[in-house]
Amino acid sequence: MNISVLEERKASISRPTHKHEGRGIRCERESVSGAVSQRACVYCGARVVLNPITDAYHIVHGPIGCASYTWDIRGSLTSGAETYRNSFSTDLRETDIVFGGEKKLTAAIDELLEKARLEKTNPAPKLVFVFATCIVGVIGDDIEAVCRAAEAKHGVRVIPVKASGFSGTKSQGYRLACDAIMNLIRPQANQPKRFGVNFLGDYNLAGEAWIIRSYLEQIGIPVVSTITGDSSYETMLKAPSATLNIVQCAGSSEYLAKRMEAEMGIPYIRVSFFGIEDTTASLLRVADSFNRQDISEKARQFAAKRTADVTPVIEKYKPHLEGKRAAIFVGGGFKAISLIRQFNELGMETVVVGTQTGRKDEYEIIGSLVDSGTVILDDANPAELERFMTEKQADILVGGVKERPLAYKLGMAFCDHNHERKHPLAGFEGIENFVMEIHKSINSPVWKYVREGAA
Ligand code: SF4
Numbered sequence: 001m002n003i004s005v006l007e008e009r010k011a012s013i014s015r016p017t018h019k020h021e022g023r024g025i026r027c028e029r030e031s032v033s034g035a036v037s038q039r040a041c042v043y044c045g046a047r048v049v050l051n052p053i054t055d056a057y058h059i060v061h062g063p064i065g066c067a068s069y070t071w072d073i074r075g076s077l078t079s080g081a082e083t084y085r086n087s088f089s090t091d092l093r094e095t096d097i098v099f100g101g102e103k104k105l106t107a108a109i110d111e112l113l114e115k116a117r118l119e120k121t122n123p124a125p126k127l128v129f130v131f132a133t134c135i136v137g138v139i140g141d142d143i144e145a146v147c148r149a150a151e152a153k154h155g156v157r158v159i160p161v162k163a164s165g166f167s168g169t170k171s172q173g174y175r176l177a178c179d180a181i182m183n184l185i186r187p188q189a190n191q192p193k194r195f196g197v198n199f200l201g202d203y204n205l206a207g208e209a210w211i212i213r214s215y216l217e218q219i220g221i222p223v224v225s226t227i228t229g230d231s232s233y234e235t236m237l238k239a240p241s242a243t244l245n246i247v248q249c250a251g252s253s254e255y256l257a258k259r260m261e262a263e264m265g266i267p268y269i270r271v272s273f274f275g276i277e278d279t280t281a282s283l284l285r286v287a288d289s290f291n292r293q294d295i296s297e298k299a300r301q302f303a304a305k306r307t308a309d310v311t312p313v314i315e316k317y318k319p320h321l322e323g324k325r326a327a328i329f330v331g332g333g334f335k336a337i338s339l340i341r342q343f344n345e346l347g348m349e350t351v352v353v354g355t356q357t358g359r360k361d362e363y364e365i366i367g368s369l370v371d372s373g374t375v376i377l378d379d380a381n382p383a384e385l386e387r388f389m390t391e392k393q394a395d396i397l398v399g400g401v402k403e404r405p406l407a408y409k410l411g412m413a414f415c416d417h418n419h420e421r422k423h424p425l426a427g428f429e430g431i432e433n434f435v436m437e438i439h440k441s442i443n444s445p446v447w448k449y450v451r452e453g454a455a
Contacts, residue, residue: 003387008032012378016367025363027378030169036381038329038402039356041165043133044069045173049252050161050180052203052228053236055081055123057112060089061105061143062133066165067091073401074419076203079210079230081123088112092135102141105130109150109158126233128158129180137164157233159183170331171251171357178256181227181236182263189240189264196222197286198242198266201253202273204229205419208426212248212273215427219287219298227253240264246271246286248426251332251357273426274338274434276307276314276345306428313432314345317439322347324442327394329354329377329385329403330417333362339398339417340369342434351392354380382406396442411450413441 005013011026031037040048043060047069051058060067067089078084090096090104109128116125128150132143147158159180163173197216202209209229216223224242225235245257245268257268269289271282280303287299326343328336333355340350350370354377355362366376375388385406389397397407400418407414415437417425423433 003383005384005387006032006035009035009381009384013380013384014363014367014376015373016370016376017372025360025376025378027358027360027363028171029379031379035379036383037356037379038381038385039170039379040069040173041134042167042170042173042176043131043163043165045170045252046161046163046177046180047131047173048074048203049174049177049228050129051084052076052078053127053129053231053233054078054084055126055232056084057125057128058084058087059105059108059112059128059130060087060133061101061108061130061136061141062090062092063135064089064091066131066133076205076229076419077207077210078204080232083121083123083125097135097139100139100141101136102143102146105141105143105146106150109146109154113150113154113156123232125154125156127184128156130158130160132160132162132164134165137162137167157184169357174252174357175255178253178259181256182259184233185236185239186263188237191238191241193243194222194224194241195290196224196242197244197246198224198239198260199226199229200245200247200257200268201249201251202226202229202426203249203419206421206424208273208424208430211424211427211429215283215302216286219283219302220292220295221286221290227256240266242266244268244286244289246282248273248334249332250334250362251359270334272334272338274335274430275342276310276428276431277341278338279303279427279431280307310428310431314435317435318347320439320443321435324348324395325351325393327352327385327389327392327397329356329380329397329399331356331400333358333366335417337362337365337369340366342431344369346435346438348438350374351394352377352385352388354378354385386410396438411447411454413438413444413447415441 014025067087070087071085090108092101143160147160150158161180163176209226213223225239247253247257247270260266272278283299287296328339336355343350352375396413398415398417401420424430425434
């Protein structure tokens with residue numbers, strides 16, 4: 001297959017011939033115009049971080065198309081309110097673009113909050129996010145003024161997120177979401193500290209935040225708040241009282257952790273609860289950070305027991321997976337690193353690996369984990385993925401909703417490691433689910449018939 005790579009994209013693709021050569025890759029840049037990046041826009045980056053706040057109202061100020069980015073395609077689980085499953089839009093039209101959309105936004109906030117008050121909605125509204133999209137950035141609506149006036153009128157927090165899609169990369173959206181969270185919790189910065197952690201950068205897509213919370217509680221570490229998976233207005237306000245932040249998705253949440261460290265004195269550590277190696281290392285690192293022998297000891301015993309429980313499952317499926325070739329294209333570098341380690345544990349080779357928003361230090365680690373000749377890509381597009389997955393004869397692609405059709409069109413197995421997954425992939429439960437899913441997908445007889453049909 002002869003798919004050429006754009007000249008401007010070549011520096012973002014690396015094929016190290018020796019380990020550690022991933023570091024030279026160009027990353028943390030805006031997408032090349034016309035390259036049809038797999039990345040989502042700034043607004044989508046902000047929405048993905050804030051949407052799991054279960055009792056928040058999310059108003060998209062823009063054309064109706066932007067509002068299609070809803071819970072239905074970026075789902076996460078809740079143990080409480082379901083407000084976040086609705087999506088609200090000001091549905092801007094041509095006349096609004098010409099004459100301005102501020103009045104329409106004010107009317108939308110008023111309508112929502114007054115309807116909730118009249119209907120005595122449970123829970124009562126406490127928090128509204130207003131997302132400004134591309135066209136609002138162009139016409140210059142003053143959404144900060146509209147939100148301030150709405151806060152004063154209704155007595156609920158109304159927080160603007162100026163996330164025009166064109167104003168940067170998806171990472172910029174993450175930062176805007178973190179700024180919005182700081183806007184919400186900073187007034188609570190001086191509350192007394194309590195022993196416990198905030199779990200940042202997990203969105204409880206399939207209940208992962210619940211699993212990790214239970215692990216931490218079993219080893220004696222309370223979870224003060226989860227940000228933002230299965231969180232609420234009230235739980236978010238408690239976050240400044242925690243003594244430690246642990247950060248799962250560094251790409252989206254390390255910036256928030258850094259701000260909370262600088263402005264609230266809460267230190268943070270990075271964790272990853274994907275795969276035996278990273279889950280165990282993360283649990284021990286969190287436990288050891290408290291300098292309490294009882295907690296460290298419990299963490300070691302817990303990890304050893306759960307590893308012993310899950311090892312037979314890996315051993316059962318490993319003979320069916322050894323020697324298979326995996327391609328990975330995910331949002332952040334930390335997840336890609338954990339996935340490479342998981343495939344190594346299964347005796348599989350990672351032949352293509354890329355991320356939407358990976359950082360230099362993460363690509364360095366990726367370069368040190370993969371074999372010579374593995375293709376490493378930053379901010380890839382479908383054509384590049386197709387070319388390299390075909391060339392490297394990948395057996396399976398691990399990605400998200402945008403990558404699934406690409407794999408199926410190529411007659412290749414696929415594993416959703418993003419919002420469309422239906423079972424947890426984190427923690428020890430996640431390891432079992434992951435191994436079984438990879439096995440079922442790679443070894444499904446359907447691929448034989450698909451390839452025969454295409455021949
Ligand atoms: S790029 Fe702009 S128009 Fe498209 S979804 Fe994002 S904010 Fe909306």
